[in-house]
Each structure stands twice: as structure tokens, then as C-alpha cells.
Amino acid sequence: MSFGPMPIANGFLAPQDIPLDTYRFELATASCKRCRTFQLIDQPPPDKMFHANYAFFSQTSRVMQDHFENFALDIAQRLLARRDDPFVVELGSNDGIMLRHIAKRGVRHLGVEPSANVAAAARNNGVNTTSVFFDAESAANIREQYGPADVIAAANVMCHIGSIRDVAAGIALLLRDDGVLIFEDPYLGEVIAKTSYDQIYDEHVFLFSLESVRAIFGPHGLSVIDVAPQTTHGGSMRYTLGKTEHHEVSSTVTELEVAESRQGLGDDQTYDRFRQSCEASKAALNRLLGELRGAGKRIAGYGATSKSTTVLNYCGIGPELIEFISDTTPIKQGKVTPGTHISVKPPSCFSEPYPDFAVLFAWNHAAEIIAKEKAFLESGGRFITFVPEVGMIQA
Ligand code: DWN
Numbered sequence: 001m002s003f004g005p006m007p008i009a010n011g012f013l014a015p016q017d018i019p020l021d022t023y024r025f026e027l028a029t030a031s032c033k034r035c036r037t038f039q040l041i042d043q044p045p046p047d048k049m050f051h052a053n054y055a056f057f058s059q060t061s062r063v064m065q066d067h068f069e070n071f072a073l074d075i076a077q078r079l080l081a082r083r084d085d086p087f088v089v090e091l092g093s094n095d096g097i098m099l100r101h102i103a104k105r106g107v108r109h110l111g112v113e114p115s116a117n118v119a120a121a122a123r124n125n126g127v128n129t130t131s132v133f134f135d136a137e138s139a140a141n142i143r144e145q146y147g148p149a150d151v152i153a154a155a156n157v158m159c160h161i162g163s164i165r166d167v168a169a170g171i172a173l174l175l176r177d178d179g180v181l182i183f184e185d186p187y188l189g190e191v192i193a194k195t196s197y198d199q200i201y202d203e204h205v206f207l208f209s210l211e212s213v214r215a216i217f218g219p220h221g222l223s224v225i226d227v228a229p230q231t232t233h234g235g236s237m238r239y240t241l242g243k244t245e246h247h248e249v250s251s252t253v254t255e256l257e258v259a260e261s262r263q264g265l266g267d268d269q270t271y272d273r274f275r276q277s278c279e280a281s282k283a284a285l286n287r288l289l290g291e292l293r294g295a296g297k298r299i300a301g302y303g304a305t306s307k308s309t310t311v312l313n314y315c316g317i318g319p320e321l322i323e324f325i326s327d328t329t330p331i332k333q334g335k336v337t338p339g340t341h342i343s344v345k346p347p348s349c350f351s352e353p354y355p356d357f358a359v360l361f362a363w364n365h366a367a368e369i370i371a372k373e374k375a376f377l378e379s380g381g382r383f384i385t386f387v388p389e390v391g392m393i394q395a
Contacts, residue, residue: 190235303362
């Protein structure tokens with residue numbers, strides 16, 4: 001399905017650069033009939049998305065900080081316990097949100113993070129980081145310098161990599177024979193179930209299912225040995241893979257296989273229904289915002305997420321409907337949203353005075369935000385949600 005011409009999701013720009021906001025690509029998806037990998041048909045070149053001004057810093061959410069501390073704990077307790085001088089590599093290690101907990105344990109580690117600014121933040125957090133794109137060539141270099149990896153981890157990274165087969169080849173090369181690959185990404189089954197079409201944007205070239213993970217990594221000798229659903233990013237899946245002959249397969253894998261078949265992730269009709277649900281969601285959101293603005297209500301946005309770029313551009317929502325978006329990320333503040341040019345302001349502006357409504361673009365952080373914004377809700381303000389359907393959250 002097509003979501004129309006789209007700018008770079010994290011391409012926030014200074015107001016004076018609005019005339020330069022001309023780059024667009026066609027945001028359209030397809031589900032491969034052979035391997036059922038749900039993917040973008042076209043993806044902008046990686047250096048247009050990941051560069052020295054990359055706008056997303058993982059540590060902006062308290063809940064995500066806890067999540068990654070627990071991820072590190074899972075790795076340390078489940079995967080490293082009986083290993084002698086293990087070596088952990090994290091792909092797309094961002095600002096070191098996970099790896100710093102591995103580093104603190106004195107474990108040999110390396111973060112591989114192509115965006116230079118977030119890589120620098122990771123080094124400041126005491127995380128050994130190299131700023132390169134991971135592929136078969138850089139994997140060979142890492143193995144030569146550090147030896148084989150006991151664990152290769154990645155969170156919200158694999159689904160960003162168009163050249164995934166090259167990455168899979170690099171992982172197979174870098175991983176010790178009995179080592180494991182552990183990664184998590186937004187889960188296709190959740191996106192379909194919740195009509196969270198905003199998970200579809202330039203950086204997310206894939207939305208994985210068990211079937212597609214098997215199709216991608218299987219040819220490189222890596223089997224899925226465990227799966228564990230995660231609540232993060234609106235519903236993610238953590239996959240653990242290992243070289244086929246060295247590991248037992250957990251029953252969670254068969255259970256997920258059955259669930260995917262029941263949900264129809266392998267059926268064309270599922271994707272037709274998803275398209276219809278996206279169109280219905282767009283119409284309902286436009287209708288609601290139009291009615292509220294027509295009644296003179298002030299509407300803001302909450303969280304200038306990457307996901308919001310899809311929602312705003314697909315639905316055609318601009319400053320005439322949404323006055324500004326509140327966001328805690330300093331690099332986004334004072335800028336405007338890509339394509340739709342809504343001002344992004346620091347949270348201090350949110351309460352000066354509170355708007356009547358706030359579209360919860362960071363819906364995946366709803367619990368954390370609702371707890372933080374009690375005063376907004378108690379003053380009569382309402383959050384507008386659109387996942388799983390358009391509705392309101394009030395005190
Ligand atoms: O995969 C990706 C995920 C992990 O993160 C990347 N492609 C980019 C990014 O996606 P996103 O921008 O949709 O992620 P979030 O975590 O939904 O973004 C939350 C945004 O909301 C941030 O800009 C910070 C902001 N925020 C806020 O203003 N107040 C977040 C919280 C929790 C808050 O209280």
C-alpha cells in the first residue's frame with residue numbers, strides 16, 4: 001500500500017530552511033509472497049537518514065532506560081554467565097543506553113553506531129564505540145581486532161537495514177560458533193492488530209515476523225531458538241538466534257508460529273484489511289481534528305516522533321490543525337516537522353497555557369506521559385490517540 005510522498009522522518013529543520021524541504025520518496029509497502037517479509041518498496045539512501053545530526057536519542061524515556069537495563073541484565077544472566085572473558089557487540093548502539101550496563105560489568109564490548117553524534121554520546125557514557133555501518137567487511141575487521149563475539153545484540157536496528165542479507169552474513173562471520181544473536185524490533189503482528197501504520201517510515205525498511213526472520217537469517221546458518229514479546233514501541237518481539245547445531249529450540253518459537261498462522265500474516269487478505277484500516281484511521285483522525293478546530297479548540301501534539309512524520313504527511317495535517325508539538329529532545333526544539341512544518345517546542349511551552357487537546361504522537365510512551373502530565377488532564381485537557389483507534393484520554 002502507499003502512504004504517498006514522504007520526507008525523511010527525522011528530517012526536522014530550522015524554520016529558515018523550509019524552502020530547502022524538497023526531498024520526498026514514495027512511502028509504499030509490500031509483503032513478499034515468498035518469504036512474507038513486510039518491507040518498504042523504496043528506501044532513501046542510509047546517509048540521508050543516519051548522520052551527524054541524527055535527531056533521535058534513546059535515553060529520552062525513563063521507561064526505555066529501564067527496559068535497556070533489563071535487556072543488559074538478560075544478556076548478562078542468560079547468555080554470558082558461563083563464558084570466559086566474553087565479548088559483546090551491539091549493532092546500532094545509539095547513545096549506549098544498553099551497552100553501558102554491559103560496560104559497567106567490565107565485559108569486553110563494542111558498540112557499532114554509524115551516526116557520529118550519538119556515537120560520541122555513547123563514548124561519553126563509557127561505551128567503547130566505533131562509528132561505521134555494520135556489514136560483512138566491518139564484521140571481518142572487528143573479528144580481526146577483538147576476536148569472535150559471544151553475543152551480538154541489536155534493538156530497533158535490524159528493521160532499519162536495507163542490506164540485511166549483508167548484515168546477516170557479517171553476523172554469521174563475527175559470531176563464535178556457540179554464540180547468540182539477540183535482537184528486538186517492532187513486531188508486524190502488533191502493527192497489523194493495532195493499525196499502528198505510523199511504524200512505517202523511511203528508517204523502518206522491514207517490519208519482521210518470525211517467518212521473515214527465519215527467511216533472512218536461515219540461509220546464513222542462524223536459527224531462531226527463542227522469542228519473547230516486549231511491550232516497548234507499541235509491541236515488539238525479541239528474537240534469539242544461534243548457529244543451528246549448537247542450540248535447542250524453545251517452545252515459544254512453535255507457539256509464535258501457530259499465532260502468526262492464526263493471525264493470517266501469510267495471507268494477502270490480511271494486508272488488504274490493514275490498508276482499509278489505515279484509510280479509516282486517517283479519515284477518523286482528520287474528522288476529529290477538523291471538528292475540534294472548527295469549534296475553536298487549541299490542539300497541540302505530544303512527542304515529535306519519527307512515527308508522527310508518517311501520520312502528519314499521510315493525513316495531511318499541518319499547523320492549521322496542530323499549533324505546535326511538545327518534545328523533550330533539545331535537537332528537535334526550535335525546528336519544524338518534516339514536510340508539514342509544525343513548530344517543535346520544549347515541554348515548558350506545553351503548559352503556557354495548556355492546549356485543550358494534545359495528539360499523543362508518542363503513544364508508545366503513553367503510561368509514562370500520562371503519569372507525567374497529570375496536571376494537564378486534571379485541568380480538563382485531553383490526549384487524542386489514534387492507536388489502536390481514534391479516541392480520547394481524559395482524567
Ligand atoms: O526505531 C526507532 C525508534 C526506536 O526510535 C527509530 N527509528 C527512531 C525512534 O522512533 P520514534 O521517534 O518514533 O521513537 P519514540 O521513542 O516514540 O520517540 C519519542 C519522542 O517523544 C522523542 O522525541 C522524545 C519525545 N518524548 C517527550 O517529548 N516526552 C518522549 C517522552 C517519553 C516524553 O515524556
